[in-house]
Amino acid sequence: MRRKIGVTFVCALIAAAYAIWILPRELGSGIKTLKEDQWASIEITLARSSAVQVEYELTSGPAVDVYVLSEADMNRWRTLVSKNQVALIDGWKYYKHLSFEGLSVSYTSEWVKLEKGKHFLLIDNTDSGATMPPMNFHDDVATVAYTVRARLAT
Numbered sequence: 001m002r003r004k005i006g007v008t009f010v011c012a013l014i015a016a017a018y019a020i021w022i023l024p025r026e027l028g029s030g031i032k033t034l035k036e037d038q039w040a041s042i043e044i045t046l047a048r049s050s051a052v053q054v055e056y057e058l059t060s061g062p063a064v065d066v067y068v069l070s071e072a073d074m075n076r077w078r079t080l081v082s083k084n085q086v087a088l089i090d091g092w093k094y095y096k097h098l099s100f101e102g103l104s105v106s107y108t109s110e111w112v113k114l115e116k117g118k119h120f121l122l123i124d125n126t127d128s129g130a131t132m133p134p135m136n137f138h139d140d141v142a143t144v145a146y147t148v149r150a151r152l153a154t
Helices: 002-021 071-082
Strands: 025-034 038-046 050-060 066-071 101-105 106-108 112-115 115-127 142-150
Touching: 002 115, 025 038, 025 106, 025 115, 038 050, 038 142, 050 066, 050 101, 066 071, 066 106, 066 142
Parallel strands: none
Antiparallel strands: 025 142, 038 115, 050 106, 050 112, 050 142, 066 101, 066 115
16 A cells, blocks of 8 residues: 555656646746837746747737847847947847747747746837838837747757
8 A cells, every 4th residue: 555655656746747847838928019119028037948939929010020039139139229229230149940020920939948047038119120110100009929938958
């Protein structure tokens, strides 16, 4: 009887560890509504190296750019955009397989390994990224739903 309880306990521990470390967990989700010439960033903090997947859906408005950046590149973005130095953004670094330029419907990325630390999801409805809002003298508001998931990196 004790052996059966011990085996059951070990199996429960293995199942719990599997659920915690192997199964994807949601790190964040939400909806961002951005007026024309606005951008928003969402912090993604990883306690350890993890495989990350993002899902984006443009629910209304013009196409936008969505990027996942390191903390250093997010700081660079903030500096360049605040100084209106858009031309200097060319050649900046972002996680290409987690990002999508010109999002007009929806996108789900593959799983990409990121190192532990702070990363940022950037949603851009400005002319600073690859895609620009229409030049029609209207405030072209874009609404984007996002979900960020992580699992143990393999």
